[in-house]
Amino acid sequence: MRILFIGDVVGNRGVQMIQTYLPKLKRDLKPQATIVNGENSTPVGRGISQKIYKQLLESGADVVTMGNHTWDNRELFDFIDSATRLVRPANFPGKDVPGQGWTKLRVNQATLAVINLQGRVFLPPLDDPFAVADQLVTEIRKxxxxxxxxxxxxxxxxxxxxxxxxxxxxxxxxxxxxxxxTSDGQIIDRQTAFMSDAGMTGPSAGVLGMQPAGVLSRFLNQRPSRYEVETSEPGIMSGCVIDINDQTGHATKIQPVLIDGAHPYDI
Structure with missing residues (x-):
C-alpha cells in the first residue's frame, strides 16, 4: 500500500495548493490512500469548516486529520459527528468527546487505520498520548x-x-x-516509517503561514499580538509518501514531498 500524507493546510492559500497539486501528485505517485492534515485550513488559519472539509475530500483526500486547533471554528460541532473521514486527536480528555480519534478505510484487499494524537510538551495537557495509543493500537491490530x-x-x-x-x-x-x-525521514528497524514533521501547505512568504508583522511584534515587544494568515504568493506544499507491506504492516520506504519556489512541480 502506498500512502500520500500532506502536512498542515494553512488558510486559503493552502486549500488552493491542495486543489491545484493534490490531483497531480495522486496521478504521478499513485497512492492507494491520501491523508491531509486540515487543522489550520480556515481563512483565519484555525480549525476547519464543513465547506473546506468537503473541498479537501473533493480534491483527493481520503482522510482529514486535525490537531490543537480542532475546536477553534465552532462550526465544527455542527458536522463533526457525521464527518466519517475527519479524525481529531484521540486523547482529548473527558467523556463524550465529539467526533472520532481514528478511522479506517478499505484499500483494495487491505484495511488502513488512521489515528490522530496530540502531544503534551509545550501544548495543553491532554490525556497521555502514549497510553491512548497503546489502547487503540492493541484493539486495531486485531x-x-x-x-x-x-x-x-x-x-x-x-x-x-x-x-x-x-x-x-x-x-x-x-x-x-x-x-x-524535517529531513529525518526513515524506517525505524525496517518496521515503522518516521518523520518529525511533514511540513505545511500554504503561503510560504510569511512566518509558518502567518503575516510577519504580528509575529515580529510579539518577538520584539513580548506583548500580545494578532496573528493573521499570509495571503500572498508564493505557496508551499509539504508531505511525504510511504510504502507499506499490507501483510506485515511494516513500512518499506518513505520519501518527502515538497513543492515550492525552489522545488517546482513539473506538470
Missing part, C-alpha cells in the same frame, strides 16, 4: 496491522519517543504542527 499515526506535537523529542514506543506496532508515525518539513 483487525489490521496497517496503522498510520498523525502525531500533532511541538517537541521533536516527544515525536521521536512515541515513534520508538510504537515501533513495529504501527506502520508510520508522522509529525505535524511545527509547519517545517
Amino acid at each position: 483487525e489490521t496491522p496497517v496503522i498510520f499515526v498523525d502525531f500533532h506535537a511541538e517537541a521533536t523529542s516527544e515525536k521521536r519517543a512515541i515513534a520508538l514506543y510504537l515501533k513495529g506496532r504501527v506502520s508510520a508515525v508522522i509529525g505535524t504542527h511545527t509547519h517545517v518539513q
